[in-house]
Every structure is written in C-alpha cells, then in structure tokens.
Amino acid sequence: MKKPLIGIAGNSLIDLNVTNGLPVTYxxxxxxxxxxxxxxxxxxxxxxxxxxxxxxxxxxxxxxxAGGQDVSPLLYGEEPSLKLGATSPTRDAFEMALIKEAVAQHKPILAVCRGFQLLNVAYGGTLYQDLSHYPDLTVQHIQQTYFDLGTHTIDIEPDSRLGTIFGKTYLVNSYHHQAVKELARAFKPVAWSKDLLIEGFEAVDSKQSIVAVQWHPELMMKRDSKMQDLFNEFVERVNSKEQDKSTGA
Known part of the structure; x- marks a missing residue:
C-alpha cells in the first residue's frame, strides 16, 4: 500500500552562527x-x-x-503581555490557513504544543499568554530535567482517542509557558494536568479526525513506545480516511 503523505508545518530558523544568517526551513x-x-x-x-x-x-x-514560537495574542483579541515570548505572524497566518483547509478537506490533524494552542485559537479559543496568569498553577509545566522523560501526570478521558492509547492516566513531559484558557467550541477536552490545565483535546464533530496534545511525544518516543503509538494512531487515522474516500464512505 502506498504510504500516506504527511505534511509537517515547518518553521524558519535564522542563526548567524549556524546558518550564516541565511533562513532555513526545518x-x-x-x-x-x-x-x-x-x-x-x-x-x-x-x-x-x-x-x-x-x-x-x-x-x-x-x-x-509542530511546536515553536508563541501564538500572537492579537489573534484572540488581547494585547501582548510583558511575558509573551517571540512570535511569528507569518507562521501563524499560514498555519491557520492550513488548519482551515485541512478541516474543509477532511484531512486528519495531529497537533503538538504550539500546534495544540494555535488550533484552539484558529477556532475561537483563547490562551494564557504565560502560565503565571493561570490562577490555579501548582504543577511544573517547564520541566527542569531531560525532555525525553515524563515529569507530570495527566488524567485522560478513557473513551477518547488518547484514552485508547494511554489509558486513564499517564506520565508526560512538559515544556510550555502558554496554555489553553478557553477551549473553542469545535473541540472537547480529553486530558488534564493535576492543576486542571487542558493537556489534550479532540474534535467534537465525529466527521473530523483531530487530536491535539500539549506535551512533546517526539522527544519521548525513543524511551516510551506509547508516544510512538500516538504517531501510529495518527497515520492509522489518515489511512482510514483514505480508505473511506476510495470506497465512497
């Protein structure tokens, strides 16, 4: 069977020491x-x-x-706070257009960290610009140990796609200073940290194949096979959509 083509929304790097100041897509x-x-x-x-x-x-x-820069708060009607990090308006605009088109064309989506946050914003949700703004913060969300190791637990809705992979609770890594504040109506929360930040959400519409996570499975998968299973499940969703198209379902 032909392997499905997975588009990974890229970032742009300019580093005088590494790239001699030339932009690099990566x-x-x-x-x-x-x-x-x-x-x-x-x-x-x-x-x-x-x-x-x-x-x-x-x-x-x-x-x-994928992950990367902070999402511009102008996209959800807020002015930048003093703790906002670097943003990329051109990346925001392009990826939001990719999201809208993927949904319109019923292409499956897997969103990670910044992708998780931007996906929420694209459908009318909002973010905490910095976790210091979250009143119930009790968990370390920017871990100080190696990023290929899980450091805090999440609770998961067992009937969700994430629950099918990870069960009712799991240990994940954490490297984010922004987080979902108000979740867009197009999505349902399916995973939470112990201080009740949303760590995973999925599409409400069963016709849309969308899974979004706040943690970084790409950094853990060599140590933890369940993180690879998240990518496996994504590609399985893609293959299922392609089979439905071929059969007219």
Missing part, C-alpha cells in the same frame, strides 16, 4: 522519525502565503502541527 527530527516509524511519508511544508494553503492540503493526506 522541523524537529523527532516528528520525521515518528511519522517514518508509523509507515508514513513525511514532508516539511515551508512557511508560505495563506492563499497557498489549499494547494498544500490537497496534495497531502494528513497535517502535523
């Missing part, structure tokens, strides 16, 4: 490895004009949204 290697191990064919989508998103989505079978 994605973390863990996402590539996770898709390859899941029998998918990964391809990095460079930051482009929003009007080009439809063509990209038409050519791929599934969309993976």
């Amino acid at each position: 994605t973390p290697q863990g996402f590539v490895d996770g898709i390859v191990a899941a029998e998918g064919a990964p391809i990095v989508l460079p930051i482009s004009l929003p009007e080009e998103a439809a063509d990209y989505i038409e050519r791929i079978d599934g969309l993976l949204l």
Whole structure:
C-alpha cells in the first residue's frame, strides 16, 4: 500500500552562527522519525502565503502541527503581555490557513504544543499568554530535567482517542509557558494536568479526525513506545480516511 503523505508545518530558523544568517526551513527530527516509524511519508511544508494553503492540503493526506514560537495574542483579541515570548505572524497566518483547509478537506490533524494552542485559537479559543496568569498553577509545566522523560501526570478521558492509547492516566513531559484558557467550541477536552490545565483535546464533530496534545511525544518516543503509538494512531487515522474516500464512505 502506498504510504500516506504527511505534511509537517515547518518553521524558519535564522542563526548567524549556524546558518550564516541565511533562513532555513526545518522541523524537529523527532516528528520525521515518528511519522517514518508509523509507515508514513513525511514532508516539511515551508512557511508560505495563506492563499497557498489549499494547494498544500490537497496534495497531502494528513497535517502535523509542530511546536515553536508563541501564538500572537492579537489573534484572540488581547494585547501582548510583558511575558509573551517571540512570535511569528507569518507562521501563524499560514498555519491557520492550513488548519482551515485541512478541516474543509477532511484531512486528519495531529497537533503538538504550539500546534495544540494555535488550533484552539484558529477556532475561537483563547490562551494564557504565560502560565503565571493561570490562577490555579501548582504543577511544573517547564520541566527542569531531560525532555525525553515524563515529569507530570495527566488524567485522560478513557473513551477518547488518547484514552485508547494511554489509558486513564499517564506520565508526560512538559515544556510550555502558554496554555489553553478557553477551549473553542469545535473541540472537547480529553486530558488534564493535576492543576486542571487542558493537556489534550479532540474534535467534537465525529466527521473530523483531530487530536491535539500539549506535551512533546517526539522527544519521548525513543524511551516510551506509547508516544510512538500516538504517531501510529495518527497515520492509522489518515489511512482510514483514505480508505473511506476510495470506497465512497
């Protein structure tokens, strides 16, 4: 069977020491490895004009949204707080267009960290610009140990896609200073940290195949096979959609 083509929304790096100041399009290697191990064919989508998103989505079978910069608060009606990190308006605009097109074309989505946050914002949700703004913060969400190790537990809705993979509770890594504040109506929360931040959500509409997580499975999967299973499940969702199309379901 032909391997499904998975588009990974890329980032742009300019580092005077590493790239001599030349922009480089990239994605973390863990996402590539996770898709390859899941029998998918990964391809990095460079930051482009929003009007080009439809063509990209038409050519791929599934969309993976990766981590990176903070999401601009202007997208959810707030001014930047003093603790907002670096943003990329061009990346925000392109990835939001990719999201809308993936949903319109019924292409499965897996969103991680920034991707999790941007997906929420794209559908009317809001974010805590910095976790210091979250009144019930009791868990360390920017861990100080190695990022390939889980450091805090999450509770998971057992009937969700994430529950099928991880069970009712699981140990995840954590490296984020922004978080979901108000979840968009298009999504339902399915995983929470012990201080009740949303750590995972899925689409309300059963016709949409969307899973989003706040942690970084691409950093844990070599130590923890369940994290690879998250990529496996994504590619399985993509294959299922393709089979439905071929049978007219």
